[in-house]
Amino acid sequence: MNRPLNWPDIKWPDAHLKDTLTFLRAITSDPSQVGAIAPSGPALARLITSEIGRHSGPIIELGPGTGVFTQALLDQGVRERDLTLVETSPEFARLLRERFPAANVLQMDARHLHRRNLFPQNSIGAVVSGLPLLNLSPPRVLALLRGAFRCMQPGGAFYQFTYGPLCPVPKSCLDRLNLQSTCLGRALVNIPPASVYRITQTA
Numbered sequence: 024m025n026r027p028l029n030w031p032d033i034k035w036p037d038a039h040l041k042d043t044l045t046f047l048r049a050i051t052s053d054p055s056q057v058g059a060i061a062p063s064g065p066a067l068a069r070l071i072t073s074e075i076g077r078h079s080g081p082i083i084e085l086g087p088g089t090g091v092f093t094q095a096l097l098d099q100g101v102r103e104r105d106l107t108l109v110e111t112s113p114e115f116a117r118l119l120r121e122r123f124p125a126a127n128v129l130q131m132d133a134r135h136l137h138r139r140n141l142f143p144q145n146s147i148g149a150v151v152s153g154l155p156l157l158n159l160s161p162p163r164v165l166a167l168l169r170g171a172f173r174c175m176q177p178g179g180a181f182y183q184f185t186y187g188p189l190c191p192v193p194k195s196c197l198d199r200l201n202l203q204s205t206c207l208g209r210a211l212v213n214i215p216p217a218s219v220y221r222i223t224q225t226a
C-alpha cells in the first residue's frame with residue numbers, strides 16, 4: 024500500500040527548487056517582511072558582493088534568506104567563519120545553519136543589533152543587506168544604519184539592493200548620519216531587476 028508523501032521524503036531535484044518553495048512559504052506567512060517574490064539571482068548576488076573579499080575581514084549579512092548573497096561572498100574568497108548572518112525567519116535561519124555551518128547565524132531582528140552590543144566598535148569590514156528597507160519607516164532605517172555603522176571599521180561600507188528607482192535610504196537619514204550613497208549598478212537579469220547602492224561615511 025502506498026503511504027502518504029511527507030516533506031522529508033521528497034528528494035529535491037535541486038537546491039533551487041527547495042529555496043523557491045521555502046521562499047514562497049515565507050511570503051505567504053509574512054509578505055512585508057520578505058519583500059520579494061523570489062530569491063535574488065546570481066547577477067544581483069555578484070554585483071552586491073563585487074567589492075568584498077577575504078581582505079574585508081568580518082562581514083555581517085542582514086536578511087540572507089536562503090543564502091544567495093552568502094554563497095556569493097564565499098565565492099569572492101570571504102571565509103565562512105568571518106560571516107555573521109542575521110535573519111529573523113526561523114525557517115530561513117535553520118536552512119542557513121545547515122548550509123553554512125561555520126558561519127555565525129543569529130535568528131533575530133536586525134533592527135535590534137545595536138541594542139545587543141554583539142560586535143565591538145570598528146570590528147566589521149562591510150555589511151551586505153537584503154532587508155526590504157522600503158517597508159521600514161525612516162526612524163527604523165535610521166536606527167538600523169546607526170547600529171551598522173557603529174560596529175563598522177573606518178572606510179567600511181553598507182551594501183543594499185532595491186527594486187525601486189532611488190536609493191532606499193531616505194536622504195534625511197543619510198544626512199543625519201553623515202552618510203553618502205553611490206549606485207554601484209543595476210542587475211537587469213533578476214526578477215525583478217534591481218539596483219545596488221554602496222553607503223559610506225562622508226569624509
Ligand SMILES: C[S@@+](CC[C@H](N)C(=O)[O-])C[C@H]1O[C@@H](n2cnc3c(N)ncnc32)[C@H](O)[C@@H]1O
Pocket residue numbers: 056057058059061062063085086087088089090091092109110111112115131132133134152153154155
Ligand atoms: C528580500 S528578502 C532577501 C533574501 C536574500 N538576501 C535574497 O536576496 O534572496 C528579505 C529577507 O530579509 C529577512 N528580514 C526581513 N526583515 C528582517 C529583519 N528586521 N531582521 C532580519 N531579517 C529580516 C526576510 O526574512 C528575508 O529573508
